[in-house]
Structure formats: structure tokens, C-alpha cells
Amino acid sequence: MTSAPPASPPTARTARPAILVVGLLALFAAGVASVAVGARAVPLGELWGALADFDPLNGDHLVVRDIRLPRTLLGIAVGAALAVGGALIQTLSRNPLAEPGILGVTHGAGFALTVGAALGLAGSAVSQLGLGVAGSVLATALVYAVGRHSTLRLLLAGVAFSAVLMGVSLGIRLTSPDTLDKYRFWAVGSLAGREQTDLTVPLVAIGAALVGALVIARSLNAIALGETVAHTLGANVARVRTATLVLITVLAGAATAVAGPILFVGLIVPHLLRRLTSGSVPWLVGLSAVVGPILMLVADTIARVLLHTGEVPVAIVTAFLGGPVLIWVVRRYGAGSL
Amino acid sequence: MTTRLSAQDVTLGYGDRVVSTRLSLDVPDGAFTAVVGPNGCGKSTLLRALVRLLKPAEGAITLDSRSVSDLPAKGLARELAFLPQDPLAPEGITVHQLVSRGRYPHQSLLALWTPEDERAVAEAMVTAEVEDLADRPVAELSGGQRQRVWVAMVLAQDTPYLLLDEPTSFLDITHQYRLLALLSRLRDEGRTVIAVLHDINQACRFADHLVAMKDGRVAAEGAAADVVDAALIKDVFDLPSVIVADPVSGTPMVVPE
Structure with a gap:
């Protein structure tokens, strides 16, 4: 028996720390690429100059400082939020198909945006952000009020409530072409242009929720064994469940509000990591926070260069990348790995 | 016989459905207690109440004369360990x-x-x-x-206590005996073992203390040799039988007629 990171039982036999290091290196590389690549390619030397020795008259420096860097940071935050949110909801529900939006977050935000647009309130990026957050929080609060007594009831309430919200929003959009137009741009899910808004609040919220997720991960280790065993291990199941739901709502809500629905990241990343983490929730959460941003940044970079005519929304690229990967995982390890 | 863990006049049930009324049981310390009885007699319900998964409608489960519902969750989890029937x-x-x-x-x-x-x-x-x-x-x-x-x-x-709900179900006969031998060994090392068992003959062979339940009440309890006879088996399981001595352990063995 050897000593290892104190956050989880030592398993010198598995390669989790090595995976973390490789992941961090890959994240760094993806970050550099996402700052350098785009409609205007920035040489690596200029990239360094923009950070170390900023020249406001240098076009490359301006691109890096004002557009690329904020967008990269946004991509990291959104990727981490979605992947960690997915890890939390899949662990809590013991359901491999759960994604962070399942509790009503996505359709709540979509509904609020639709109603907002119909009432002429969704003009600016800031008001869109506000509407998204309000919709997510209200929808999750309602779902929680109905289903808080058991996780299964929560999921059912989330799915049912999402369906209702989706139906009503669809009705509004079909009768109002103007609303449909506004909604369309949000609904594809993209980082483009979103970096120009003041993102301090959502980014701080995501950062705080990520820390909270790491703290609660150890209690989720117990919850993952089922509620009966968790109770007899001395875990406060109701409290952990509530705290986890709040974290999922903040993570998915903030990410959806700033970038639209890109929830596929939350479905696929925890899957890719589940085998590698040999069932440890703290490691699953930690590695999700690294791999989620990698997927997000790679997808966003590809989104910028895929078409000459303009950008492909990143949500489309994540689905294109993630779908085949998911199929590969199932074929390689069998459906049991889900 | 000393006892730290007891059920005192507990009424147990789920919602309106009452399973046990005013049931009392003292779990002997350091012994292997087996709870037996027909399906639906309240064995598992009793076990769940002992580990605080189910709150008694009346009465109390006590550990060292304190109600378990007053103990902190992790504190109780350092005293009582529970293995449910089909953990996932x-x-x-x-x-x-x-x-x-x-x-x-x-x-x-x-x-x-x-x-x-x-x-x-x-x-x-x-x-x-x-x-x-x-x-x-x-x-x-x-x-x-x-x-x-x-x-x-x-x-x-x-933990000093180990509670298991039908730990031998779904196991083949070799693994059943291997597991029961393991539980006896744990008892020898000083732990108190309480298991719901399906097989009355295994319960007689391995348990120091047998608790036979029927319709939510304790029909008989004590050493198997003292309590198991044809009348009890007829009463509890509604099964006519002959009781012989187990050729290996000498404990009572129920042979249905």
C-alpha cells in the first residue's frame, strides 16, 4: 500500500494522476490553439507579446486581448460547468443518460427567452443572460418542489416539466416569426459574440459551483451506492441531494445562459472518464473539469475554421465530435460501460 | 446475556400499512442472531428499523439506552453496519x-x-x-x-454490529456456507452479527440466537435447540415437519413431511 493524494483512497495501480497531468497539458495546448486560430491567425510570438507586452496599436494584440482570450476563458468555464454538471447528475441519478439539463434548466431558459423575446425584452445580450438565468432557476425550483422526495421523482418531474415548457415555447414561436428569429440564434448554442458581454457574474458562479462540486463529491461517493447504503454509511442523503441539485442548476444554468444549449458535453465527458476513474466521484468531477474544457475548446476552434463563409455554431461541432465518440465507447466497452 | 441494541415496543410499517405492533427484541451482544420466518413476516422491516432506515411509528430502537434517532448519522454508522438484500x-x-x-x-x-x-x-x-x-x-x-x-x-x-438482510440469497450452496462460516468467524472475533436468513436449517446450525417471526411478531426466540420443534415450524411456517438432529452439527434440522 502506498500513499497517494489524500482526497481519495490510494490506488497506485491506476493511472489517474497521470491522466490528470496529460489532461492539463492537453488543455493548455487546446487553450493556445483556441487563442491563435481563427479568421485571423495569430503567430505564437505575437500571442506571447499580447500577454506580456501589450501594444494597443497592434492588431494581433487587440484580437487576442479583446476577442480570443475572453472567448477561450468562456469556453473553459462553459466546458467545465457542463461536464461537471453531467458528472453530478449522472452520479446522483445513477442514470448514464442523464444530462445536466434534465432537471428543466435548458427548457426553462429557452422558455424564458421565448417569452422575453415575444414581449420585446430580449434585445441585448445582458437581458438574454438575465432571462436565461431566471428561466433556469424558476424551472428547477418548480421541479424540485414537485420531486424533492426522491431522485426518480425529480427526474420524472424534470422531463415532464421540460416537455410542457418546450410545447408552450414552441407554440409561441410558431405564432410569432419575430420571436422565432431571436430564439434561433440562442438555441443553436455558441460561444461566438457571447464574449463581448460582461461575464463576471456567470464566470464567478461557475467557479464557485466547481469548488462546491469537488467538496460534495466525496459524499456522492456514498450516494452512488444507492440511498439505502448511503443512509447506513451515515450520509445525509436529503442534504447532499439538495446541495447537488443547486450545484447542477448553477452550473448548467450559467453555461446555458451564456452559451445556449450545448448540453451534449455534459452527457459525453463523464462517460469517457467513468472507466478511467474506477468509480471515484472526486476523480470523476476533477477530470471532468479538465476534459470538458478540452472538448469545448477543440470544438470551438474547429467551429471557427470549418467553413470559409463563417462560423459553425459550436453545439453542432460538439454533437458531431461527441456522437461518434459515444458510439465508439459503446462498441469498445459494450453498453455496460454507459 | 448483555444487550446494547434493543427494539422497545416498536410499531413498524410503511404509511398506513402496519407490519409489526409493539414488538420488543433484545439483541444479545457478541452473538450471531438469525431472524427467520415466512415471506412478509416483517423480518426485513425489523432489520431496517434497527439501522434507522425506518422510523418506528411508536416505541424506540435504543443503543446503550439512547434512541438511535437521537444519534448523529456518522456516529450511528460507526456502530451499525448494514448490508441490504440486493445492493447495486x-x-x-x-x-x-x-x-x-x-x-x-x-x-x-x-x-x-x-x-x-x-x-x-x-x-x-x-x-x-x-x-x-x-x-x-x-x-x-x-x-x-x-x-x-x-x-x-x-x-x-x-463497526461492532453487522446486520445483513438475506445475505445468502442468490448464492449457490458452497458460497452460502462459505459466507455463513465467515459470519461465524466475525462473531468469534467479537462482533455482533444479526442476519435475516431464509434457510431455517442453516439458521439453526450457525446462529447462537434464533428469532422466529410470524405476522410481525416474535413467535419464539432463544438457542435453536431450545426453541425449534415441530409445533413451532407448524405455527410459523404452516408446514408439517419432523425435527431430526443435523448429522454434522447436531443442531435441529427441519425435514418437511
């Missing part, structure tokens, strides 16, 4: 990881994984004979191996 392992988990979860009640935000935890996990895996499986995914194990892994998990909890 999360996807991808390895044996070592699963056994490690048993240390949860010994950890806090400040005291994370300690050498003491590692020692308890290693010891539990050796006792339950699963140390060779440490790195294997639980999903790939046979039913008998898996059950021993779960036993190792509750052993790692390092």
Missing part, C-alpha cells in the same frame, strides 16, 4: 474502491484518507477473501465474489 454497485467501480466506501463514516472534511483507513480496507478485504480481486471491476465478478466484496465493504466500516 455503481458502473465502473473496482473492488478496492467499493470496499473503501465503507470508511465514509470515519472521514470528515478535515480528516481525509488516513493510513488507518487503508489498514481497515486491506484487513476487510483479507477477511472477506477478496484481496486478490482488488483491481477488478465489480461488474465482472461472479455472484459469490460480489457478495463477499459487499461484506468487505461493511467490514471496512469497522
Whole structure:
């Protein structure tokens, strides 16, 4: 028996720390690429100059400082939020198909945006952000009020409530072409242009929720064994469940509000990591926070260069990348790995 | 006979459905207690109440004369370990990881994984004979191996009490006896074992204290040799039988007519 990171039982036999290091290196590389690549390619030397020795008259420096860097940071935050949110909801529900939006977050935000647009309130990026957050929080609060007594009831309430919200929003959009137009741009899910808004609040919220997720991960280790065993291990199941739901709502809500629905990241990343983490929730959460941003940044970079005519929304690229990967995982390890 | 854990005049049930009314039971310390009875007689319900998964509508479960509902959750989890009938392992988990979860009640935000935890996990895996499986995914194990892994998990909890709900169901006969021998060994090491068992003959052979239940009440309790006779089996299981001595252990053996 050897000593290892104190956050989880030592398993010198598995390669989790090595995976973390490789992941961090890959994240760094993806970050550099996402700052350098785009409609205007920035040489690596200029990239360094923009950070170390900023020249406001240098076009490359301006691109890096004002557009690329904020967008990269946004991509990291959104990727981490979605992947960690997915890890939390899949662990809590013991359901491999759960994604962070399942509790009503996505359709709540979509509904609020639709109603907002119909009432002429969704003009600016800031008001869109506000509407998204309000919709997510209200929808999750309602779902929680109905289903808080058991996780299964929560999921059912989330799915049912999402369906209702989706139906009503669809009705509004079909009768109002103007609303449909506004909604369309949000609904594809993209980082483009979103970096120009003041993102301090959502980014701080995501950062705080990520820390909270790491703290609660150890209690989720117990919850993952089922509620009966968790109770007899001395875990406060109701409290952990509530705290986890709040974290999922903040993570998915903030990410959806700033970038639209890109929830596929939350479905696929925890899957890719589940085998590698040999069932440890703290490691699953930690590695999700690294791999989620990698997927997000790679997808966003590809989104910028895929078409000459303009950008492909990143949500489309994540689905294109993630779908085949998911199929590969199932074929390689069998459906049991889900 | 000393006893720390008791049920005192408890009424147990789920919602409006009452399973047991004013049931009392003293669990003898350091003994292997087996609870037997027909399906639906309230055995599992009693066990769930003892570990506070079910709150009695009336009466109290007490540990050292204190009601268990007044104890802190982790404090109680350091006294009583419980293995439910059909626990489900999360996807991808390895044996070592699963056994490690048993240390949860010994950890806090400040005291994370300690050498003491590692020692308890290693010891539990050796006792339950699963140390060779440490790195294997639980999903790939046979039913008998898996059950021993779960036993190792509750052993790692390092509690004076071990409660098991039908731990031998779904096991073949070899693994049934292997598991019961393991529970007897744990009793010899000083733990108090309480198990719901299906097989009355196994209960007679392995248990020091037999509790026969029917319709939510205790029909008889005591050493198997003192309480098991044809009348009791007729009363509890509604089964005419002949009682003979088990040729191996000499304990009562029920042979249906």
C-alpha cells in the first residue's frame, strides 16, 4: 500500500494522476490553439507579446486581448460547468443518460427567452443572460418542489416539466416569426459574440459551483451506492441531494445562459472518464473539469475554421465530435460501460 | 446475556400499512442472531428499523439506552453496519474502491484518507477473501465474489454490529456456507452479527440466537435447540415437519413431511 493524494483512497495501480497531468497539458495546448486560430491567425510570438507586452496599436494584440482570450476563458468555464454538471447528475441519478439539463434548466431558459423575446425584452445580450438565468432557476425550483422526495421523482418531474415548457415555447414561436428569429440564434448554442458581454457574474458562479462540486463529491461517493447504503454509511442523503441539485442548476444554468444549449458535453465527458476513474466521484468531477474544457475548446476552434463563409455554431461541432465518440465507447466497452 | 441494541415496543410499517405492533427484541451482544420466518413476516422491516432506515411509528430502537434517532448519522454508522438484500454497485467501480466506501463514516472534511483507513480496507478485504480481486471491476465478478466484496465493504466500516438482510440469497450452496462460516468467524472475533436468513436449517446450525417471526411478531426466540420443534415450524411456517438432529452439527434440522 502506498500513499497517494489524500482526497481519495490510494490506488497506485491506476493511472489517474497521470491522466490528470496529460489532461492539463492537453488543455493548455487546446487553450493556445483556441487563442491563435481563427479568421485571423495569430503567430505564437505575437500571442506571447499580447500577454506580456501589450501594444494597443497592434492588431494581433487587440484580437487576442479583446476577442480570443475572453472567448477561450468562456469556453473553459462553459466546458467545465457542463461536464461537471453531467458528472453530478449522472452520479446522483445513477442514470448514464442523464444530462445536466434534465432537471428543466435548458427548457426553462429557452422558455424564458421565448417569452422575453415575444414581449420585446430580449434585445441585448445582458437581458438574454438575465432571462436565461431566471428561466433556469424558476424551472428547477418548480421541479424540485414537485420531486424533492426522491431522485426518480425529480427526474420524472424534470422531463415532464421540460416537455410542457418546450410545447408552450414552441407554440409561441410558431405564432410569432419575430420571436422565432431571436430564439434561433440562442438555441443553436455558441460561444461566438457571447464574449463581448460582461461575464463576471456567470464566470464567478461557475467557479464557485466547481469548488462546491469537488467538496460534495466525496459524499456522492456514498450516494452512488444507492440511498439505502448511503443512509447506513451515515450520509445525509436529503442534504447532499439538495446541495447537488443547486450545484447542477448553477452550473448548467450559467453555461446555458451564456452559451445556449450545448448540453451534449455534459452527457459525453463523464462517460469517457467513468472507466478511467474506477468509480471515484472526486476523480470523476476533477477530470471532468479538465476534459470538458478540452472538448469545448477543440470544438470551438474547429467551429471557427470549418467553413470559409463563417462560423459553425459550436453545439453542432460538439454533437458531431461527441456522437461518434459515444458510439465508439459503446462498441469498445459494450453498453455496460454507459 | 448483555444487550446494547434493543427494539422497545416498536410499531413498524410503511404509511398506513402496519407490519409489526409493539414488538420488543433484545439483541444479545457478541452473538450471531438469525431472524427467520415466512415471506412478509416483517423480518426485513425489523432489520431496517434497527439501522434507522425506518422510523418506528411508536416505541424506540435504543443503543446503550439512547434512541438511535437521537444519534448523529456518522456516529450511528460507526456502530451499525448494514448490508441490504440486493445492493447495486455503481458502473465502473473496482473492488478496492467499493470496499473503501465503507470508511465514509470515519472521514470528515478535515480528516481525509488516513493510513488507518487503508489498514481497515486491506484487513476487510483479507477477511472477506477478496484481496486478490482488488483491481477488478465489480461488474465482472461472479455472484459469490460480489457478495463477499459487499461484506468487505461493511467490514471496512469497522463497526461492532453487522446486520445483513438475506445475505445468502442468490448464492449457490458452497458460497452460502462459505459466507455463513465467515459470519461465524466475525462473531468469534467479537462482533455482533444479526442476519435475516431464509434457510431455517442453516439458521439453526450457525446462529447462537434464533428469532422466529410470524405476522410481525416474535413467535419464539432463544438457542435453536431450545426453541425449534415441530409445533413451532407448524405455527410459523404452516408446514408439517419432523425435527431430526443435523448429522454434522447436531443442531435441529427441519425435514418437511
